[in-house]
Amino acid sequence: MLSESAQPKDRPTMRDVAALAGVGIKTVSRVVNGVSTVAPELVERVRSAADKLGYRPNLTAANLRRSGGRTNTIGLLLEDIGNPFSSAVFRAVEDYARDRSVLVLAASLDENPQRERELTRKLIDRRVDGLIIMPAAQDYRYVLSEQQAGMSFVFVDRLPTPLLADAIVSDNRGGARTAVEHLLRTRRRRVAYFGDDMAIPTAAERFAGFTDALAAAGLVPDDRMVRHGLRTAEQARRAANDLLAGDPPEAIFTSQNLVTVGVVEALHERDLQHDVAIVGFDDIPFAAVLQPGITVMAQDPAAVGRKAVSRLFDRMNGDQSPPAVHTVLTRLIVRGSGELRLPE
Amino acid sequence: MLSESAQPKDRPTMRDVAALAGVGIKTVSRVVNGVSTVAPELVERVRSAADKLGYRPNLTAANLRRSGGRTNTIGLLLEDIGNPFSSAVFRAVEDYARDRSVLVLAASLDENPQRERELTRKLIDRRVDGLIIMPAAQDYRYVLSEQQAGMSFVFVDRLPTPLLADAIVSDNRGGARTAVEHLLRTRRRRVAYFGDDMAIPTAAERFAGFTDALAAAGLVPDDRMVRHGLRTAEQARRAANDLLAGDPPEAIFTSQNLVTVGVVEALHERDLQHDVAIVGFDDIPFAAVLQPGITVMAQDPAAVGRKAVSRLFDRMNGDQSPPAVHTVLTRLIVRGSGELRLPE
DNA sequence: CTGAAAGCGCTTACAG
């Protein structure tokens, strides 16, 4: 009863324009598509008829018959459009796509594999020309049949298993290792780890980098100072307060930005920010405003996005080379918190 | 020469499925659309034929003939998908749309009116069901003819002129006024203003709120303490350092988050953070960790996005009421910097 | 319950 759709007040079609201009529909088509072999006088008649009627071509109808049948649309499935990493990837993808007159249909997955399947299907049913996915699922065999049907895929931030398509990932393990090695140069030895759910592949990689660095220094992680499964800043703040209340660590490595925020808050609450060194994975806005500034291992989401979209367009244009993993390097940004001098 | 498009390996169509299942195309259509009046045995034959061929329906083709002709897609034009305000609006829009099986085509405008016109047209040519726009342009008369053709519009963050469609905006003027009135309660009188380009309507509104509050207290802005046109944190930091080097103000109001960051950095550089009170418009991460914490007037981008998308769907469902402006209230978050006590 | 015909708005392939 409620929602009786607004009267669609049917838009003018090419037929309407043709009738008003007194030409054939094909001539209107030529003018709309900028084909140059139309008599100037007819071009003018068609133009003014189109303007008068407020005619706008229907692109989906045009693509239906058009050979190749591109929709000039790509799909982008992100972890969460609201988070800075996802939105920076989006921005890079958008810029590249816009230069090629391609639009982006985007949605968030929130680590929900089922939603990923549904959205993938919906995007395919709309015949996007290609798909960039920040994976939430674990099984990507369905990709195979879609690729055979001509769909292009690129994965971002995490590796699909098995590797059926290109993937662009940050150097999570190497970056984490470098970050912790940097931290160890303060000659601190008791290093705590605060991290996200280990079921998330990037979190597991970063934890591996953490243990790599300790091992290289002849150390092993102390289980009492390792906390996994932190998904929010508030959870991280509590966990850190908990640990700091006892015998505090000398240094802390945090595996992602929300965790870093929560742990830094706890350090400030306890006035330990000048005593306990910290390096976080992922940059955070305004990290430089704090005293001390927060040293981080920054990812480069724009580079990830650019690489992903350029691979996707290569694939859409017929590149048949075997799928490959592209690793985007991370960068240490030194701001103070990771270089605290040990008291004499 | 270069990009020979990948062989489209033409996807199976309903006709292919019908042939394999030994039924008419219309029966396949019924099964795909879940029409219940099909013999169970035929349903089964169609299903297995579809699976075998990897059939996926072509939604754009389906919508072409379908009455009403909805594409179940809306367009969203933001200032910059990469900035937190835009991406928070996006997230709210997405959640509402997804619950209704509608996807979102999004793009950034970067304050470029020409790009806004082009993208609006492209989205209309794809026959989105509605359009949410964070305006960059100044002239919205084209909206009128599109509305007559059945397109729904909602504007966000800024008002279109003339007001031809619903608009959802933050309470920029009122929020700024309340923020500055709060600041004046510290009994400081010499209040500086640091703000963005006055050509941006929200910046102008916030400056108006600033002067409103001063006027209500019997004060007038001191031109020497008013700086417009600050677009980055670095510009704001320099401008603040410049002012603070001379005879510093007693209090500062900043009109957006990047400006707040730059000014706070300058205050810390000069160790004036406990002497000069400050309130910023727009919340910033880590504002609570600083000493003192930064008091802000926070916007609610999620509420803006929710309201915008629900108005849009109402319009799409035939709501014909006159266009209205919906104001989303801002919220003062007290953290210390705006409540500094005056030295005796 | 099932399917052949016509049509959605456009383009392709072909005559003139």
Add this chain to the structure above:
DNA sequence: CTGAAAGCGCTTACAG
């Protein structure tokens, strides 16, 4: 240079 016919993949409207 121009346009009538056929077709893109599907749905509507209609017979049976």
